[in-house]
Ligand SMILES: Nc1nc2c(c(=O)[nH]1)N(C=O)[C@@H](CNc1ccc(C(=O)N[C@@H](CCC(=O)O)C(=O)O)cc1)CN2
């Protein structure tokens with residue numbers, strides 16, 4: 385039986401905490417990720433909170449290759465997440481749930497690549513997030529963006545339960561490398 389998303393989320397957060405406290409691993413940019421980057425692309429990253437996998441090396445690699453960086457910005461669940469222009473030197477401001485975000489008056493941008501924090505994933509590139517629907521709604525708004533999840537390898541499970549609104553990822557990057565199906 386496929387466990388319910390709530391139960392799975394709680395288990396995988398605990399798994400992630402344990403892995404992060406025991407491991408020295410970091411996320412590095414795999415060659416297949418670097419191959420996608422083109423100057424002028426807009427790449428949305430995120431600022432890791434707690435035991436989340438830290439995508440800083442992915443964002444830095446994108447900036448080095450001439451991409452513009454963006455970060456997500458949220459206020460309340462009723463308001464869609466925005467993607468705001470950011471360069472790695474600009475200061476961030478505290479947001480809800482311990483997040484660090486660009487100031488609300490930063491420029492809105494349309495991302496070509498969305499690097500997404502994951503609670504869990506499966507080999508079919510199914511994704512489990514925080515459950516607020518921020519990324520699901522963003523993927524519906526930017527259907528042409530390349531969706532790449534970032535996680536620790538211990539966050540992989542045999543099958544993520546899917547709801548009708550779930551949009552699968554194109555790739556997942558962990559400390560072990562990149563999982564994807566190149567024909568997609
Ligand atoms: N680093 C990071 N930035 C992000 C997200 C994220 O998951 N991680 N988001 C993804 O949507 C958006 C913010 N949305 C969020 C929605 C819910 C919770 C949340 O419920 N957090 C739990 C604790 C989670 C944990 O223990 O790992 C909480 O505050 O109780 C956090 C962020 C945009 N920025």
Ligand SMILES: Nc1ncnc2c1ncn2[C@@H]1O[C@H](COP(=O)(O)OP(=O)(O)OP(=O)(O)O)[C@@H](O)[C@H]1O
Nearest residue numbers: 389512513514515516517518519520521524547549
């Ligand atoms: N395209 C959409 N438009 C409006 N609401 C949506 C859309 N997609 C998802 N939602 C809502 O958002 C919530 C998403 O729940 P779910 O448990 O699937 O989140 P998740 O995919 O794990 O996390 P997240 O998207 O926050 O990273 C659901 O309540 C769902 O009704």
